[in-house]
């Protein structure tokens with residue numbers, strides 16, 4: 001007799017088998033999809049130009065239909081991002097719908113509105129990813145919002161207390177290059193995994209390059225420091241493969257070899273399907289509202305050139321779909337272990 005636990009795990013087993021077949025036959029499969037529900041935001045962060053792109057947004061029903069269609073085609077993971085997702089009154093219904101389809105769900109948020117919605121989030125979310133830019137002064141300065149640091153730590157503690165795994169992303173720019181140690185100390189104390197990634201001059205066009213403060217030397221030093229911290233047991237979320245790519249910046253790799261658009265992709269608020277937001281201005285991409293989301297995913301142009309990127313979720317996904325054993329082990333560790341104070345000191 002099939003137990004309840006096995007019955008619950010069956011859809012995930014089936015999706016993993018479909019992914020294995022797709023990888024073996026080099027066919028595209030929308031296994032992991034980021035849904036950008038809105039470009040609107042209640043913050044105006046120093047390094048971010050996303051809110052300026054705010055415009056047409058699909059309705060709740062359209063997003064739910066896209067989720068249904070992609071889940072039927074093998075999607076196992078749905079990430080929700082913005083702008084600030086929780087500005088949409090129907091965001092929780094969309095998240096809940098994804099959870100009801102048996103998907104692994106994650107939410108990127110600035111944390112400001114998390115407290116208000118924690119009950120609904122606790123029932124629909126596997127992982128919350130919040131932005132943190134350093135200690136209080138630096139965080140509030142970069143976010144241009146007083147009180148945002150206290151609010152984000154409150155959101156982290158609340159999510160942890162409700163059993164939601166938490167990771168942070170620190171976008172490093174000229175304003176906050178020296179905050180790595182502070183963020184890692186917070187990560188140990190509050191129990192989260194910390195990602196670090198460089199700021200781009202334009203969030204939608206990586207051809208415009210990185211924040212000018214992020215020279216090759218700075219990136220190489222950052223990768224070395226994070227590697228040492230990781231080896232010392234600090235909760236650095238990045239896998240060794242990501243750190244190697246980071247250390248090669250600003251030519252991180254090769255967009256032509258990236259699995260964005262093959263096994264993971266992004267649905268923009270208006271329904272356009274792109275490999276990733278950084279190449280979204282490089283071609284004309286199909287709109288899932290017009291031709292269906294699975295067809296849009298399967299037919300979107302794939303970048304043929306470009307210097308790669310150091311956007312953490314994309315690069316970790318790319319490494320995993322390249323079957324990088326260290327990236328897979330790091331992902332398993334992130335999902336199976338909650339960071340806490342170390343038993344040993346940093347080397």
Ligand code: SF4
Pocket residue numbers: 206254255258259260275276277278279303306307308309310311314315
């Ligand atoms: S490396 Fe991949 S995720 Fe990064 S910009 Fe290129 S195509 Fe996009």
